[in-house]
Amino acid sequence: MPHSRPIGIFDSGIGGLSVAAKVRELLPADDILYVADSRHAPYGDKSDDFILERMNTVTDFLLGQGAKAVVVACNTATTSAIAQLRTTWSVPIIGVEPGVKPAVLATRSGVVGVLATPRTLQTHSFSALAARFSSTVSIAVQPCPDLVGQIEALRFDDDRTLELLHRYILPLLEKGADTIVLGCTHYNYLAERIALVAGPDVQIVSTESAVAREVVRRLKCEGLLADSDSIGTEAFHTSGEVAVFGRQIECLWGAVKAVYPL
Template sequence: MNLSSPIGIFDSGIGGLSVARAVREQLPGEDILYVADSLHAPYGDKSDSFIRERMHVITDFLLSQGARAVVVACNTATTAAIAQLRQTYSVPIIGVEPGVKPAVLATRSGVVGVMATPRTLQTHSFESLAARFSSKVRLLVQPCPNLVHQIEGLDFDSEATQALVREYVMPLLEEGADTIVLGCTHYNYLSALIARVAGPEISIISTEDAVAREVVRRLESSSRGESAAGSGRAAFYTSGDPAIFSKQLAHVWGPGEAVSSLR
């Protein structure tokens, strides 16, 4: 295994950059190759078959660029098709799922709310996850259509976004939730707004740090403890308009990064 090979990370858009940031903090010496499938964002309104097709296309590309692990930094994609990826490819495939388990440990009221895309909440994987903890807490699910569109537009704190967050958060609070799970990596960018709307007594659970720790664990296992030989560089691709993704990238990652087109 070539330890200078990058960690491949992808999402339908910018949500997975929050996971990439956490991976960078855990593994500053690793090279990262990020793909935003922006042309097809959001995945939340796509069929499972379409999502599976895109996941294979992007994974093939990442592996062609030498990726030694692939992070599916999207809850919808993970729940829709990560099992098929793991059956097809031999490299470590790491996904994300709503942080129900840590929320169960954090709740005091015994009521946990999950904010996610409608597609994530409809999958068998999420239903299985919820069933594992149904005897321990009351789990409330809140579909959040349109929220990803606001985030892709870098509209993190406008009146329109605040109104959507209130629309999705308040029913959870009215039912007694004291812990809210962010079940979409895009929502990480709204964590401060969600916390402000929910109030100081409500715990907000996201999973990007846990995913980064799992990446560390899987790489240590597959490399038998050898250290990385990367230089901490990052490369970025998008299937959409590079100019639009460059603007998004400058806002949530930092200025000056080149963006290439995924053909």
């Protein structure tokens, strides 16, 4: 039956686990099937065509495993190619966009900063998103080409990561940003450190909670929610090294029975 099928969630790596964790909080009865396309991470330096090919490959796998919906828990993939993905597959497909709108509502200085991968900032989708608010606020963007690699390596506190955070955040502060959007799900794992660098007067905006609420809304509309008395399970797959992903999962999610190759 549809309600017993898993929710498929994927990202280029571990960033989407932050979204999966919020989905788990709101939907404790639903099964979750997570895929990290780690062999091809990061997506932030890949072409749209390559990203779409990977999105189709992973979505085909998730649907082959019975997924009732697919969450593209990656800003780069969402802004690059989610429209094409939705024309190919008929299941609900939920994406992740940088939280520019809530940041615009929150800013007092009128300057919103955005941290994202280079590819996200180059997409037509992001340009259109930013243009919607360009008459209201100034949007300062900062590509962060090296940050995902540090997060994938679980180097949250080493000197290189802190150096990169200062390099990427200080230009936004110099432009007057009092609100900073985390435009990559990986960055959620550095939210506290980003807040420390930015200072107490700067609000950090992420979207994983909003995405999880949208997953609930879509599944409810489609009649796909699991029975409330069920106990949800999780399964984790990776296109990269299973042992490495296993260590990442243990650090960010907790102990799991197994991690599987894609």
